[in-house]
Amino acid sequence: AKSAGKGCYRVFDREAHAQRLKASQLEAQLPLALKQDEFEVFYQPIINLKSGVVKGFEALVRWNHPQLGRLSPDQFIPIAEETGLIQALGEWVLQTACAQMSAWHGMVPGPAKPSINVNLSARQFAQPHLLKSIQNILHRSQLDPAYLNLELTESCIFNRDQETLRLVQQLQELGAYIYLDDFGVGYSSLQYLNFFPLNGLKIDRSFTQKLNCHAQTQAIVRSVISMAQALQMEIVAEGIENYQQTHCLSTLNCCFGQGFLYAPPLSGADAANLLTQQLSF
Numbered sequence: 001a002k003s004a005g006k007g008c009y010r011v012f013d014r015e016a017h018a019q020r021l022k023a024s025q026l027e028a029q030l031p032l033a034l035k036q037d038e039f040e041v042f043y044q045p046i047i048n049l050k051s052g053v054v055k056g057f058e059a060l061v062r063w064n065h066p067q068l069g070r071l072s073p074d075q076f077i078p079i080a081e082e083t084g085l086i087q088a089l090g091e092w093v094l095q096t097a098c099a100q101m102s103a104w105h106g107m108v109p110g111p112a113k114p115s116i117n118v119n120l121s122a123r124q125f126a127q128p129h130l131l132k133s134i135q136n137i138l139h140r141s142q143l144d145p146a147y148l149n150l151e152l153t154e155s156c157i158f159n160r161d162q163e164t165l166r167l168v169q170q171l172q173e174l175g176a177y178i179y180l181d182d183f184g185v186g187y188s189s190l191q192y193l194n195f196f197p198l199n200g201l202k203i204d205r206s207f208t209q210k211l212n213c214h215a216q217t218q219a220i221v222r223s224v225i226s227m228a229q230a231l232q233m234e235i236v237a238e239g240i241e242n243y244q245q246t247h248c249l250s251t252l253n254c255c256f257g258q259g260f261l262y263a264p265p266l267s268g269a270d271a272a273n274l275l276t277q278q279l280s281f
């Protein structure tokens with residue numbers, strides 16, 4: 001048993017080493033990948049839980065790596081943050097997603113136009129030209145800012161100071177909406193709601209997944225939702241995988257959700273197909 005234990009450690013070491021090696025390879029390749037157009041934005045539908053209608057999409061980036069295949073953001077976003085490339089990558093995602101949504105609006109008649117949610121990382125949020133860059137992107141893409149939702153994590157607005165508050169307000173003055181992402185994962189979510197004039201919040205997947213069986217989780221989510229409603233915030237639940245969760249969220253008055261039950265993140269072409277199908281209902 002002892003020697004097997006030792007063997008396990010060796011395997012573990014080797015894996016850790018391989019992972020570090022891969023990370024440093026990805027780090028070296030990241031700048032060129034952006035120039036060579038290896039990134040792709042996928043779109044996960046956000047659904048009105050009562051009607052089933054698509055309210056909008058969350059933009060989620062992928063890296064189509066020439067040797068390793070399609071990489072998920074967890075494999076390269078942290079590296080992009082460390083190296084600072086997240087600035088350029090984040091701008092590219094924003095530009096691509098806004099231009100895509102603007103094009104989709106061209107094919108959707110009437111007022112029921114879908115919105116686009118884009119994730120901003122802490123480092124991006126801290127860059128001095130963020131406001132100007134978003135302004136330029138909105139101008140270039142001709143997207144009505146009322147359809148842009150920016151998803152911030154607690155790490156973006158960690159500093160509850162006047163400067164951060166001002167930036168949030170300026171983004172809202174552009175016409176965009178500010179969502180707090182991964183709600184419930186951090187330590188002091190409630191203090192953020194109290195300090196920043198937020199427009200929406202996304203209930204983290206870890207809560208959604210415990211809803212079925214956990215009376216305590218239900219109680220927490222219920223009070224988060226009623227509080228957010230009192231603040232006139234929109235609520236979106238992440239990671240819905242079964243109808244029990246949808247049912248539970250509906251009884252707790254959560255209007256919107258996304259998850260594999262409805263659709264995984266889709267390529268631009270598949271998301272466009274979904275919108276077209278919906279139009280012909």
Ligand code: C2E
Pocket residue numbers: 044059060061072073074077090093119120121181182205238239240241258259260261264265
């Ligand atoms: P997130 O913002 O919490 O996004 C939701 C993640 O949950 C996505 O993972 C999505 O594919 C996954 N998901 C959706 N529905 C389900 C479900 O029913 N079950 C489960 N188990 N998972 C579900 P993804 O696409 O791998 O993205 C991971 C994270 O990477 C995102 O988490 C976000 O924090 C970050 N990310 C993705 N794209 C960008 C980006 O363009 N910029 C920045 N800064 N971060 C990004």
Ligand code: CA
Pocket residue numbers: 058119151181182
């Ligand atoms: Ca998100």
Ligand code: CA
Pocket residue numbers: 181182204205238
């Ligand atoms: Ca999340």
Ligand code: CA
Pocket residue numbers: 119153181182
């Ligand atoms: Ca997130």
